[in-house]
Amino acid sequence: MSESFRSSAGRKVVSRSSARELGSVSHLLVDARQRRIAAVVIGRGKKAQLVDWTQLSGFGPDAVMVGDESALRPPSDDRERAAAAGKLELVGKRALSEQGNELGELDDVTFDAGTGVLEELLIGTRRVHAGSVLGSGSYAVVLGESQDHSP
Amino acid sequence: MLLMTASQIRGLPVVTVQGGEDVAEVRDVIYSPEAGRLVGVTLNKRGFLAGRSRDVLPAEAIHAIGQDAVMVLDESSLVTPEDAPEDVGHPATERNVLEDDILTEGGASLGKVADLVLLVGSSGEVVGYQIEKPGGERGYIPLPAQLSVSGVALVVPNMTEEFVQDDLVGLGGAVDEFRTRLGLT
Amino acid sequence: MDAIGWLILVVIVLVVVAVAFVIIRRKRRGGGVIATKDKG
Numbered sequence A: 001m002s003e004s005f006r007s008s009a010g011r012k013v014v015s016r017s018s019a020r021e022l023g024s025v026s027h028l029l030v031d032a033r034q035r036r037i038a039a040v041v042i043g044r045g046k047k048a049q050l051v052d053w054t055q056l057s058g059f060g061p062d063a064v065m066v067g068d069e070s071a072l073r074p075p076s077d078d079r080e081r082a083a084a085a086g087k088l089e090l091v092g093k094r095a096l097s098e099q100g101n102e103l104g105e106l107d108d109v110t111f112d113a114g115t116g117v118l119e120e121l122l123i124g125t126r127r128v129h130a131g132s133v134l135g136s137g138s139y140a141v142v143l144g145e146s147q148d149h150s151p
Numbered sequence B: 001m002l003l004m005t006a007s008q009i010r011g012l013p014v015v016t017v018q019g020g021e022d023v024a025e026v027r028d029v030i031y032s033p034e035a036g037r038l039v040g041v042t043l044n045k046r047g048f049l050a051g052r053s054r055d056v057l058p059a060e061a062i063h064a065i066g067q068d069a070v071m072v073l074d075e076s077s078l079v080t081p082e083d084a085p086e087d088v089g090h091p092a093t094e095r096n097v098l099e100d101d102i103l104t105e106g107g108a109s110l111g112k113v114a115d116l117v118l119l120v121g122s123s124g125e126v127v128g129y130q131i132e133k134p135g136g137e138r139g140y141i142p143l144p145a146q147l148s149v150s151g152v153a154l155v156v157p158n159m160t161e162e163f164v165q166d167d168l169v170g171l172g173g174a175v176d177e178f179r180t181r182l183g184l185t
Numbered sequence C: 001m002d003a004i005g006w007l008i009l010v011v012i013v014l015v016v017v018a019v020a021f022v023i024i025r026r027k028r029r030g031g032g033v034i035a036t037k038d039k040g
Helices: A078-084 B158-163 B168-182 C003-029
Strands: A002-004 A012-015 A021-031 A036-042 A049-052 A056-059 A063-066 A094-097 A102-112 A118-123 A126-129 A133-136 A140-143 B002-005 B013-016 B022-032 B037-044 B052-058 B070-072 B101-104 B109-120 B124-132 B138-142 B153-156 C033-035
Touching: A021 A078, A036 A078, A049 A078, A140 B013, B022 B052, B022 B109, B022 B124, B101 B158, B109 B138, B109 C033, B124 B168, B138 B158, B138 B168, B158 B168
Parallel strands: A012 A063, A094 A140, B013 B070, B022 C033, B101 B153
Antiparallel strands: A002 A102, A012 A021, A021 A036, A036 A049, A056 A063, A094 A102, A102 A118, A118 A126, A133 A140, B002 B109, B013 B022, B022 B037, B037 B052, B037 B124, B101 B109, B109 B124, B124 B138
């Protein structure tokens, strides 16, 4: 089942074992190399916590289910801290080709809710296969050669 | 492949392909007049009032130059001056050609150097100079234009005067013809 | 000084500060187009 970053932002996060609401989705941290979601960021600012994708029992249309509350953890490295601060957020990120030309702003990203694997990037009216992502960081998401149609 | 001027390249962010981070900004463009190519760039740190960065970027380490960024594979492409070729690590800043007077062998001034024109893609070939003619209008002269160059003047063959172009469109064709006339092809 | 006078003063100060920033930035950014030394 296909999901998108925009539509899943703000979705409530619930513990499967206790049925308690733990917070809501603020960001999705992506592993650019594997082109999949690595972790879900819950909450904002100093209190932001992460849950690894592997700890989710399900990413549903109405709630993100975490196996157990203990799966929530604070950011453990610089990259996770940057993600918690929203610096790595893909929605709104500049899309840059590996040739050094700007392709536009990333409007949304779709992914498989079952596996967390990224499917497509939406840039304006263009849909780009997630396989062309070469890297992503605080400045830009870098897309491979085939996406650049500049002269 | 596209034509860019050195002033368009200066100030561009240097972005890592793998990290998506803007790790530096282009400061000086360093080129070899003899080889007709870009040899490297010096860097500024990112930030509104940020100054010079110690690291430099040799041309071999550049993945691509585009209209919006200079791409490198990762941060290791940026090297200390000691690890870079001498021309890049310790550039001869007194040989800044901007504003140089362009003099023919015969002693006529064609104007001043306004910019450098490069063909960028995966390498940086210098195609010519953008000049400011004595009357103030812009023009272009093809490489190899100079017999000699210093920080104050560019000396060019007399024949260059016939090859002054009004726009970049003409420059490409002028380069080939110029080289043929000079006996280089 | 009346209100208009103060307003004009503030605007002038802001303009001077902005220009100062631009000049400082330009100096710190530096940069040029440098020709390598000729061989031999």
